[in-house]
Amino acid sequence: MTLTRPFRIVLIEDEAATARNLEYIIREIKPAVEIMATLQGVTEAVDWLARNHNSYDLIFSDIRLSDGLSFEIFRQTNISKPVIFVTAYNDYAIEAFRNNGIDYILKPFDEEEIRRALLKYNTLIVPDVEMERDRIAGLLQQLQSTTKSYKKSFLFHYCGRLIPVEASKIHWFYTANEIVYAHTTDGKQYIVESTLEQLEQQLDPAFFFRANRQFIIHRNAVGTVEYFFNGRLVLKIHPSPLEQVLVSKARAMLFRKWLDQ
Known part of the structure; x- marks a missing residue:
């Protein structure tokens, strides 16, 4: 057989x-x-x-x-x-x-x-x-002839209310302990009911970049970019998060191309 x-x-x-x-x-x-x-x-x-x-x-x-x-x-x-x-x-x-x-x-x-x-x-x-x-x-x-549609706004639950926030007003998304947070230009924080992987597919890549496993950042959030150890980059973004935002050596070239469009 x-x-x-x-x-x-x-x-x-x-x-x-x-x-x-x-x-x-x-x-x-x-x-x-x-x-x-x-x-x-x-x-x-x-x-x-x-x-x-x-x-x-x-x-x-x-x-x-x-x-x-x-x-x-x-x-x-x-x-x-x-x-x-x-x-x-x-x-x-x-x-x-x-x-x-x-x-x-x-x-x-x-x-x-x-x-x-x-x-x-x-x-x-x-x-x-x-x-x-x-x-x-x-x-x-x-x-x-097909233009992909990206999310233009989010509806967040906050203190018993629903708060609409434009995607352009969100400067970075961050994940910790399996919870994803959105930080806005005015310093507010909301919990997001999506993973970073899902957000990466929903957000316009012309404006949002997956910096590492914890952060997705908006172009307007980037203040300065500095060289770090082992070919990595450290980003100064605002509002400033509690920890450093690093871009790995492997993604550094993609990040520079994205920022230089």
């Missing part, structure tokens, strides 16, 4: 909560799947993929990782397998399809989107080249 090996997938995602959610949905759709690895950054992915060349069938990959863009992985390794990109940003579509991309899913995603992407993989194992070119052209046109 011939045994069929399981369908093998590699995840490239630096947010643990997103990776867990993606793996859960994939297993719901394809229970026999094998998640061979969950890779969190460019360096880790390059190393793993070089050691496990073509031992997998499909890659799900975020684009902005903690230490750079995932496209750098494809420049440094010889990847021939298809890639489904899952990202919060819609401005990398063209480059994604130049790097083995067969689908481009915007966060936050749901089960139906992942199901359609896996079905597309099945139909593209032996693709019709002309049909595939037309499909990609149509998808790019759709992505380019």
Whole structure:
């Protein structure tokens, strides 16, 4: 009797909560799947993929990782397998399809989107080249004409009342003891009923940046940026938090690019 090996997938995602959610949905759709690895950054992915060349069938990959863009992985390794990109940003579509991309899913995603992407993989194992070119052209046109909507305001519970606050008035979000707080320009603090991972997908990346595992900061909150030990950056933001806000060496370049737009 011939045994069929399981369908093998590699995840490239630096947010643990997103990776867990993606793996859960994939297993719901394809229970026999094998998640061979969950890779969190460019360096880790390059190393793993070089050691496990073509031992997998499909890659799900975020684009902005903690230490750079995932496209750098494809420049440094010889990847021939298809890639489904899952990202919060819609401005990398063209480059994604130049790097083995067969689908481009915007966060936050749901089960139906992942199901359609896996079905597309099945139909593209032996693709019709002309049909595939037309499909990609149509998808790019759709992505380019679609503007993602970001949260413009929040409704907070405070002292028995509901307080509306514009997102532009929130200078930073902070998490401690599994509670997320929003700090406004006038120094007020509110509890947020979302995780930082969820907020990162809801907030406009042109104005908000995930500095580290504890802070998301608004562009207007940044006063000065100073160099710190081991290639890190220390941010002086206002209103001033109780602890230092550090940007890791891996994210320092992304932060400088974000601030210099």
